[in-house]
Amino acid sequence: MRPRSPRHLRIAAHAELISLIVMLANVFTVHLKPVSSVMGPTHGCAYLFVVVATWRLKPGPAVNTAALIPGVGGLLALRLRHGAATPARAEETAPS
Secondary structure, three states: OOOOOOHHHHHHHHHHHHHHHHHHHHHHOOOOHHHHHHHHHHHHHHHHHHHHHHHHHOOOHHHHHHOOOOOOHHHHHHHHHHHHHHHHHHHHHOOO
């Protein structure tokens, strides 16, 4: 069975990426101040939540460092966390 990532971390990682996309789209197009004032704190909170949630899982230094990348760090940390768990599972199930 493949280990599942914590649901709260997946949700926060997606919220972080979506809020960054909305912020950048706003800045490069119409630059509405209300959108900036909502998306800035939303992205900041999602970013901090991803970093803390990843570190609490204690996945390893590479995954912890990946979580620090703004925008895609949470999704990258989830991918690295599953990638690190997959080879160990393959070794356990390999016939001897």
